[in-house]
Amino acid sequence: MQLLEAKLHKIDRHNYRSYSSLRGEYQFVDFDFFIDTTQADPFAPASRVRARRKWSLTDLEWLKDQSADYQRAARDFIARQFADLAQQINEIQIDRPGQAILDRTAVVFDEEAIELRFRINLPADGRTIIAKKTTNLLTYTMPKVIRRATIARELPLDEMKRHCETVEDQVALRSQLKEKGLMAFVADESILPRLAGNSDLPMPDAVPFVSPENLAVTLEAPHKGTLRGMGVPLGITMIVGGGFHGKSTLLNAIENSVYDHIPGDGRDYIVTDDTASKIRAEDGRCVHKVDLTPYISNLPMGKDTSSFSTQNASGSTSQASWLQESLEAGAQSLLIDEDTSASNFMIRDERMQSLIAKSDEPITPLVDRISLLRDQLNISVLLVMGGSGDYLDVADTVIQMHNYEAVDVTAKAREVVKSHPTRRQLEGSEEIRRPRTRKINRSALQTMLEDGKFRIQVKDKTSLRFGREFIDLQALEQVADPSQLHAVGWLWFQLAQGKGWEKNPSKAFQQMLHDDWFKMMPNYGDLAKPRVVEVMAVLNRMRAADFK
Template sequence: MQLLEAKLQKIDRHNYRSYSSLRGEYKFVDFDFYIDITQADPYAPASRVRAHRAWSLTDLAWLKDQSADYQRAARDFIARAFADLAQQENGIRIDRPGQTVLDRTAVVFDDEGIELRFRVNLPSDGRTIIAKKTLNLLTFTMPKIIRRATIARELDIEAMKRHCEAVEDQVALRAQLKEHNLLAFVADNSILPRLAGNNDSPLADAVPFIAPESLAIELDAPHRGKIRGMGVPTGITMIVGGGFHGKSTLLNAIESSVFDHLPGDGREYIVSDETAAKIRAEDGRCVHNVDLSPYISNLPMGKDTASFSSQNASGSTSQAAWLQESIEAGARALLIDEDTSASNFMIRDERMQALIAKDDEPITPLVDRVSLLRDQLNISVLLVMGGSGDYLDVADTVIQMHNYQAIDVTAKAKEVVASHPTRRALEGSESLQRPRTRPINRAALKALLEDGKFRVQVKDKTAMRFGRELVDLKALEQVADSSQLHTIGWLWFQLAQGKGWEKVPSKAFANMLNDDWFSMMPNYGDLAKPRVIEVMAVLNRMRKSEFK
């Protein structure tokens, strides 16, 4: 600490850039402090720092003996505690978790102790260094926060245990889905509605979810014991009902539950197949050599759809591409909401078939292919549908949402199908092939990083800058946190270091995202582990990606 004080006194009243001389390691009485990156001016992103504290000083060494998921949750809990302690201090900020409990780098456990990775906004008067303020921040305020966030007596240990046990329970529930042929599980008394479109907290006074008896199942959680809830079966499931009765709300809860939630979120006992991918129409997006022929063919001007590319895809084309890309990336389940889908991709009714001959219509709607996805590719599909009853012909399960409660209307739906048979003609072939794997050109990624301008920049979940390109990600609803996008950019950076074409990109990224994934990353505290599904989805939206 004395070294830090001496350096600060030396640069007092100097230009702000002199803060760069502080980079390095400093020994405090009970922790080691590292200044890795100093900001270039007062308005630049805050400086990146780390603090490492030995287990023996924390009374938390028992965490080393817990499971990897328990430790992930404990690290998340400590990050939240640090954020709460620092909220009154504008100069110190850690990557604060939201409603999900992700594998983050804000807090890291190693054999020796706990490492905190956070940012410090170094004080100034204009562009002049004020050493006294900085000294107070780094040698009084910051150490106090570090010590309180990493010692058992200052933490609510019982709350930490509940936090960690809830995560272990969710992992255990998710592991049981395959055994019971379920796409998802929604526990009784879950709270599905959210506070607002920009606030993922639970809605107060919301109606708790209760499973219909015919779909009810009990799963075993290691800490909570048996949990009753609704099992959403694999296959084709429709969610139907009137407007404003909770159809999309149920789907949103399921799509977000590919990740774990913290206690009190209302969704902490909802789990979904970890590969479930939500797809939608996305006008104007790019498409790179995707085989759309099962859904789109015979385009005007003879354009090939077996290897389709576009920098301005239509709604139906973009949704077909997203479906194929998701399966290529490893999705075993597709989640679709009619409200955000291209209507001509979803259905072509009897009257439109009579008006426009099939030879004049390039699109084979999903309603004619969805049963093949189930039967030939073993892909489950969960559909929110309010306007087309033709999907009832192929649905295995039909759930009606009424006043935010689920009712199993599968038997009634079969009666409706029998008494009101469809008169539309089946379109499309009798077979469906799994989309081919497209190699990616590493050189194209590396070219974006030329001229020394390498950047991975993320402000929120709607966009990511990689080198010179800004990727629009507004449609990716399953990205849980902007920190996942930071990681995705660094994964691309790692891939770009190789030569030639990567034959199976999804497999390469899966290998990178192992239990030790952050060891290949910089020592940043704002990284969180994404799914391969999201890594590939973002890559597919980068306009300068080159897929073969």
């Protein structure tokens, strides 16, 4: 600490850039402090720092004996405590978690210590260093926050244990889905609605969810015990009902439960197949060498759709591409909301079939392919549907949402099918195949980084800057946190270090995302582990990406 004070005294009243001389390691009485980067001016991104405190000084060594999921939750909890303690200190910032409990790098455990990774805005008067203020920040204010966030007697341990046990429960519930033949599980008493369109907090006084008796299952959680709730079976499930009755609300809760949630979130006992991918129409996006033949063929001018590329996809083309890309990335479940889908991709009714001959229509709608996805590829699909009853012919389960209450209307739906048989004609072949694995050009990624001065930047969940390109990600509804996108960019950076073509990008990213995935990353505190489905979804939207 004395060395840091001496350096600060030496650069007092110097130009702001003199802060760069502080980079390095400093030993405090009870922790080691590292200044990894310093900002070039007061308006640049804050300086990156780390603090390592030995386990023996924290009384938290017992955490090392807990499961990996328990430790992930404990790291998340400590990051939240640090954020709360630093809330009134404008100069200190940590990557603050939201409602989801992700595998973050803001707090890292290793054999020797707890490591905190955060940012500090180094003080200045204009562009002049004020050493006294900086010394007070780094040697008095900051150490208090570090010590209080990493010592047992200052932490609400009962609350932390509940936080961690809730995560272990969710992981255990999710692990039981496949053996129970389920895509998802929604526990009774869950709170599905959110506070507002721009808030992920639970809505106060919302109607608690209760499973229909016919769909009720029980799962075992190691801490919570036996839980009753609605099981969403594998296969094809429709969510139907009138407008404003909670169809999309149920789907949104399920799509976001590929991740674990904090206690009290309302979704803390909802779990979903962690490969589930929500797809939608996305006009104007790019598509790279995707095989669209199961859904789109016989285009005008004889354009080939077995390796289709465009920089301006239509709604139907973009949704078909997203479906194929999701399967290529390993998705076993698809989530679809009619409201955000291309109508001509979803259905072609009897009257339109009569007006436009199949030979003149390139699109084979999903309604004619969905049962093949289930039967031949073992892909489950959960659909929110309010306008097309033709999907009742292929649905295995039909759930009606009425006043935010779920009702199993599968039997009634089958009666409707019998009394009102469809008159539309089945279109498309009787076979379907998985999309071929595309290769990605590593050298193209490296060139983009070099041309863009190696910038990997994220401001929110809607875009990622990689090198010279800004990638529009507004359609990716399952990204839980901007830090996941930051990690996506650094995963690409790692891939770009190789030469030539990567034959199986999804597999390569899966191997990178092992338990110690962050060790190959920079020592940044604003990274969070993404799913392979998201890594590939973002890559597919990079306009300059080179696939074959």
